Each structure stands twice: as C-alpha cells, then as structure tokens.
Amino acid sequence: MSGYDVLTRGDVLHAALQARDYLVGCGVPGALAGKDPRLWGRRAVDHSRLGWLDLPAASRGLLEQIDGLVAETRYSGLDHIVLIGVGAEALAAQAIMEGRPAGAAAPAGELTVLDGADTAALDLALERLDRTLVVLSSKAGVSLEGDAYRRIFTAAFREHGLSEREIAGRFLVVTDHGSPLHDFARQCGYRVGLTDPYLPGHFGALSAYGLVPALLAGADVHRLLDEAEALLPSLARAEDNPGLLLGAILGGCAQQGGGGAARDKVVLREAGRGSALTDWIAQLLAVGTGKRGRGVLPFAPPGVPQELPDVHGIAINPGAAAPAEADTSLWAPLGAQFLLWEYATAVTGWLLGVNPFEAGGTSVQEAEDDAATLLRDAAGGPLDEGRPAFVDGGIEVHADLGQPVGGDLAAVLAGLLDRVPGTGYLSVVSYLSGEFSGRYLAPALARGAHRPVCYGAGPGYLHATGPVHKDGPGTGAFLVVTGDAPDGGAGDRPVPGRPYGLARLQLARGLAEVRALRERGLPVVRLHLRDPAGGVGRLAEVVRSVSLSMSSPSARP
Structure with a gap:
C-alpha cells in the first residue's frame, strides 16, 4: 500500500467538516507546516516540541x-x-x-x-x-x-x-x-x-x-x-490533507454540541484481533489529549459490542468494504500511519484547547513512586494491602463505592456497573502473569453496564493511557484484578539485589494504581485472586451472571 485516504460519513462527517473549515480559517495547516509554536499560546509550546x-x-x-x-x-x-x-x-x-x-x-x-x-x-x-x-x-x-x-x-x-x-x-x-x-x-x-x-x-x-x-x-x-516522507507534502495543504481531516473528525466529534452528544470515545478497528499499532494510537491519543478534564478515549472492539451515541468507530486499513460499525475509514501504510496520527493528535489537542505535546501529568510518576514506597516500607515482608471487605470463592473483594457492600461478589460488580456514568466507561486493569486479559470480560461487562469497556495489563496499560483516565473527563469506573504469585516460573522470580520479586513488584504496582484512582474520587473495585488459575474462571462466571441480570434496559435503575 502506497496511498493514503480518510473517508467518513453521517453525523461524524458533519462535525468533521465544520471543524475542518474552522481549522483552515484559523490558519492551522500552514502554522503546523511552519512549526509555529504560537498555535498553543506564546509560551505554551517550544518550537523544538514540533520536531516530530x-x-x-x-x-x-x-x-x-x-x-x-x-x-x-x-x-x-x-x-x-x-x-x-x-x-x-x-x-x-x-x-x-x-x-x-x-x-x-x-x-x-x-x-x-x-x-x-x-x-x-x-x-x-x-x-x-x-x-x-x-x-x-x-x-x-x-x-x-x-x-x-x-x-x-x-x-x-x-x-x-x-x-x-x-x-x-x-x-x-x-x-x-x-x-x-x-x-x-x-x-x-x-x-x-x-x-x-x-x-x-x-x-x-x-x-x-x-x-x-x-x-x-x-x-x-x-x-x-519513505512512507512517512511521502505523506509530508499533503500535511502542508489546507485541502486534501488527511491528517487535518482525521484531526477534525476526532476533535470535532469530541466537542460536538448543539443537541448532539459529544463523541469523545473512539473504537479502533483493525483486521484480526487488533495490534500494537492500535495500542500505540490509543496511548498517543490518551497522552496527547487527556488533560484539563478533556480527552479522547480509545477502545478496542470487544469492549463496545453495541452502538452508543457518544462512540464512533474508525476502521484502519479495511478491505474492499469497511466494517458496518465504522463511521470513518483510514488507509495508509505503517510509516504514514505514525505521522498521520501524530498530526491528527496535534490538531485534536488544538481544537480541545490542550497542549498535546506535554507528557501526561504527574499521575504516572506518582503511582510509580507510591509503588516504590510500598515495597520499601514492606522491607521484604507482606505488602500493606488492607483488609478485604469479604472473600467470595477465593476472591478477595476490596471495594470503595461510597456505599455499604454485602458479602456477594455479584452484588459488588453490579454496584460498580451502576456507578458508571451515563457518559462514562469502565476500565479493567489486570496485574496477573499469564494469558488472562480484560478482553475476556469486556463484552459481558459492556452489555451489563450499557457503556463501553476498555482493558489492558498493568503497569504498561495505565502508563500508556493513564493521563486520559486520571486527568481527562473523569467519567471512568475501574475494576483492578491482582493475584497471588503462581508456583514456579517467572511470576515469582526474585530480583537480584532487591528484597522483592516480580510478583510482589506487580502487586505493588496494582495497589499504587488503586490508591491513585481513589485519590481522584473515581469508583474502584480491586479483586485479588488467591488462586489465579481458578479465580479467573470464577470471575468470568460471575461477570456473565451479572451481565445477564443487567442486560435489559429495564433492569437498570
């Protein structure tokens, strides 16, 4: 593939064309081509931040x-x-x-x-x-x-x-x-x-x-x-500029008003089960736009099994026919994809009034520092995990939902889904070694919450997308899954010269993330699997049960 194109339709097209006309009228394409940092204010962005x-x-x-x-x-x-x-x-x-x-x-x-x-x-x-x-x-x-x-x-x-x-x-x-x-x-x-x-x-x-x-x-x-360089001339134009159009789509939808819901959530669809490219795009959007209470939230298809008014889909390099769920289709070889999405993120940040070149706030580093403190204070002994509210089938439940919780895992999960705002989302973060992924829980949780679900393995996932969760719109609810170390293998491998192993490090990371989310007033439930192999099956069973009980709109309060 040597060419590149961006096509969109429906309400997304209307919002994108309005945003693109505004961008052109304000001279954004020319200013970006000239690497003019004054786009974000006289002192907000240094010229060298545009060296990409x-x-x-x-x-x-x-x-x-x-x-x-x-x-x-x-x-x-x-x-x-x-x-x-x-x-x-x-x-x-x-x-x-x-x-x-x-x-x-x-x-x-x-x-x-x-x-x-x-x-x-x-x-x-x-x-x-x-x-x-x-x-x-x-x-x-x-x-x-x-x-x-x-x-x-x-x-x-x-x-x-x-x-x-x-x-x-x-x-x-x-x-x-x-x-x-x-x-x-x-x-x-x-x-x-x-x-x-x-x-x-x-x-x-x-x-x-x-x-x-x-x-x-x-x-x-x-x-x-070569692929990226071939795209550069089009990024200097006001017309036929795929980066400008993609940025107008993302930013225009995220700030859409006039009776229409702000479509600040995007589903990235790619052939197969997704790839590191969609993960890279997700972190770029999260870090570039997730600040000052704003941001574009990226999702993978398993977490959005139904149409939602504040979500739009982008198909990346679809075949002859784009997926029916896609509002926008984008074609470009990989080198051009990198540059195209970087340009679009810069444009989206400009439309949202945020500086896209700032690294995420201090939230990521604060969580890492907190994990280091937990490990240091433990001095080789057990980490301070706090007492669980109760234990259900070998799963410790640590819940902070602002209301009493009973001794039933299903009730706690249903309560967490009820805490997802009408314009919000649920995020599943796992700190387990092995094949478990929130991907297996996302479709059922999304059906139960009637809201989109994103997921990933920590600490990489929250390191990459943490800014939009912690400094963005603030509409997320979080399910964090930790577990005891498996017997043998790398999961409990000691770290030479340190009083802990990888399993303890992974748990400390999970505990620190939970504390960081709670400090921001976000609803969080942590489930600790005493037997990860058996606990994963038990958790999936309970999630399916909760989803069935809440799948009908009439079941929602």
Whole structure:
C-alpha cells in the first residue's frame, strides 16, 4: 500500500467538516507546516516540541550512525532483541515489527518486549541468552520494572559465563541526552543512543525509540521512513490533507454540541484481533489529549459490542468494504500511519484547547513512586494491602463505592456497573502473569453496564493511557484484578539485589494504581485472586451472571 485516504460519513462527517473549515480559517495547516509554536499560546509550546514533523528525514541520519552497531550484532549472532520499556517507547517498536506489508519477508531477527505486564514472557527471553541484546528504552530514569529486568538479565549473563565487560556490551540504552538514565548508562559502561530531550515521547515513533529496537531485530525501517516522507507534502495543504481531516473528525466529534452528544470515545478497528499499532494510537491519543478534564478515549472492539451515541468507530486499513460499525475509514501504510496520527493528535489537542505535546501529568510518576514506597516500607515482608471487605470463592473483594457492600461478589460488580456514568466507561486493569486479559470480560461487562469497556495489563496499560483516565473527563469506573504469585516460573522470580520479586513488584504496582484512582474520587473495585488459575474462571462466571441480570434496559435503575 502506497496511498493514503480518510473517508467518513453521517453525523461524524458533519462535525468533521465544520471543524475542518474552522481549522483552515484559523490558519492551522500552514502554522503546523511552519512549526509555529504560537498555535498553543506564546509560551505554551517550544518550537523544538514540533520536531516530530522532521523525523522522516532527520532519522535517516540516525540509521547511518548505527550501521556499525547493526553490523556488529549481525556478526555476533545477536538476533533476539529484548526491549525493556513501558508505554510509547515499547509500543512503537512492537508496531513496526508487526506491520510489514503483505508478502514481505519476515524480519531476520525477533523482538521481545518486557513492560512489566506479562512476566511469563521473561522465561522465554532467558532461554535465548546466546542470541540476546537488551535494549533499555526510556526518556527519563529507570522504571521499577526496568531496574528489575536489568538486574535479572545481568545476573543471567553472569551465570552464563560472560565477563563484566561482555555483559555491558549486551546492553544498549536509548534515552534523552542528559537524562538520569543517560548518566546511569555511562556509569555501567553500556552503549548509549541519545535522542532529542525536547521531542515528546508519545510523538517519537519515528525516532530512535521506535526505530532502533526494530532495526536491530531486522525490520525494514528505511521503507517506514519513505512512507512517512511521502505523506509530508499533503500535511502542508489546507485541502486534501488527511491528517487535518482525521484531526477534525476526532476533535470535532469530541466537542460536538448543539443537541448532539459529544463523541469523545473512539473504537479502533483493525483486521484480526487488533495490534500494537492500535495500542500505540490509543496511548498517543490518551497522552496527547487527556488533560484539563478533556480527552479522547480509545477502545478496542470487544469492549463496545453495541452502538452508543457518544462512540464512533474508525476502521484502519479495511478491505474492499469497511466494517458496518465504522463511521470513518483510514488507509495508509505503517510509516504514514505514525505521522498521520501524530498530526491528527496535534490538531485534536488544538481544537480541545490542550497542549498535546506535554507528557501526561504527574499521575504516572506518582503511582510509580507510591509503588516504590510500598515495597520499601514492606522491607521484604507482606505488602500493606488492607483488609478485604469479604472473600467470595477465593476472591478477595476490596471495594470503595461510597456505599455499604454485602458479602456477594455479584452484588459488588453490579454496584460498580451502576456507578458508571451515563457518559462514562469502565476500565479493567489486570496485574496477573499469564494469558488472562480484560478482553475476556469486556463484552459481558459492556452489555451489563450499557457503556463501553476498555482493558489492558498493568503497569504498561495505565502508563500508556493513564493521563486520559486520571486527568481527562473523569467519567471512568475501574475494576483492578491482582493475584497471588503462581508456583514456579517467572511470576515469582526474585530480583537480584532487591528484597522483592516480580510478583510482589506487580502487586505493588496494582495497589499504587488503586490508591491513585481513589485519590481522584473515581469508583474502584480491586479483586485479588488467591488462586489465579481458578479465580479467573470464577470471575468470568460471575461477570456473565451479572451481565445477564443487567442486560435489559429495564433492569437498570
């Protein structure tokens, strides 16, 4: 695919055309093409924050700089790249690895992403130490997960017989010039790839954060830059500008008034079960627009099994016929997709009156700091989880719904669904190692709540989309699922030099997120599965029962 197009229809078309005419009348396309920061106020945005528009050309120099490293890794047989990163830094590289065109050869290497979500992936990565290069990617310092995984790999390389110098050679750090991680990497003797500290991380798919891990794993990133560069001329135009139209669709729908519901929720539809590209788009929209009580909320199709007046669907690269549920269809190759969505997010932020280039507020870092405090205060002992309201079938129920809760899990879940506002949503966040995902619960919960449901595995999910949940419209209700560590495997693997293992770290992350959500006055229920394998089945059974009892509109108060 070499072309690109955006088509829309119905009420979405009407809102989009109004917004596009307003954008053109205010000179937004020309100002963006000229990287004029005054679009967001005289002092709100620095000129360099718009450097993502230059990446299709500027990143070619980056590729030339790391040619030697790529040749060295190929010669050394290091074709398994382990990427340690949370949020945007990890999702872009994943999307690049998944997004090769139909018929293209598979990458020569392999990419494994460790973001603290499914710790079971670590076992598979450690089986390939002879072939493994570890990339630690972050715009700031080392996250709790990054520190844990780095320590585990360092110890594993040492046990494998590598010298300290050889171990240092197995790590590459991608970070901003002058960041805390930059200084740390130099002290450890790691190789370092530096990026522009002014470049917003969520706008960095075509920077070193997205390109370097994928290139080392054998992806054709030169083609990716060609696709993005081919889109650039159209983004400077007022007419036939797909980025402007997509931004007008997102922003126009989110602020729609005049008797029509604000359609600030978007379902991203892609062939198959979705991909890292839709996850990357979701974090871009969440971080770029989720602030000052505003924001566009992204959802996956399983969480929206019925039509809702405040939701519109976008089909990404549909076949000959777009899905019936899609209000908008978008066609573009992967490199153009990255640039197209970044441009559209900038336009959407302008329409909503927010600065899209700010990183999320302090909520993400506060939650990580709180998790670190929980681990430190525990000093190797049990974490302070609080007493459950009750235990039902091996599931501890920790509920804070502003009303008394009985001793019945079904009643608590029904109460949580009742707390979802008429314009709100439910978010399911899991902190369990293995295959469990909120995806399995989302359709039934959505039918019971008559509202959309988003889901993901923590901490990566809330790290990526946390800003829109915590600093956006504030209409979410949350179901957080934690669990005891499974016997054996990576789930309870100790972290060398720390008084905790991965399971305790994952639980601390879940507890910190629950506290952060409650501090913002959001309804939260935490379910802790004493036996995760059996508890998942029990939870799914209760969710189905609650959904059936609430599926009729007459069953809702």
